[in-house]
Amino acid sequence: MAFGLSRNVEGALCYLLFWVSGLIFLLLEREDEFIKFHAMQSFVTFLILHFAVIIISVIQLLEGYLSLITIAIIILGIVGMVKAYNGEKYKFPILEIYQKSC
Structure with missing residues (x-):
């Protein structure tokens, strides 16, 4: 483990x-x-x-979506931390959809 903490804490x-x-x-962890x-x-x-x-900020017509993306970022961060701390390998649904389409 990169920082000598438990794997659940480092995952979170x-x-x-x-x-x-x-x-x-990604750069520091080589084994786990x-x-x-x-x-x-x-x-x-x-x-x-x-x-x-960044793209939505440049395209000013879509600025209403910035708050939705910000909320999504915060929620995904919290969900990721909780799932990792609980020892789960939880895939975010958006990545699951992307992997199936490839």
Whole structure:
């Protein structure tokens, strides 16, 4: 484990700073699949949502969606932390839909 904490705590911390903490754990964790799973999910999900916020901010016609995306980011962060802390490998539904379409 990258920081010497329990795997559940490190898995939950992957979501703390959204895509940034996901990237940090991706770079530092080499062995634990559970932590790598949550780090990758955090990184991919929140990086995509970060770019969505940037694009919507540029396209001013869609500004009403910013609050929805912000709420989604907060909810996904909390859900990810709780699921990781409880030892679950929970896939966010949006990633599940994407994987089935590929």
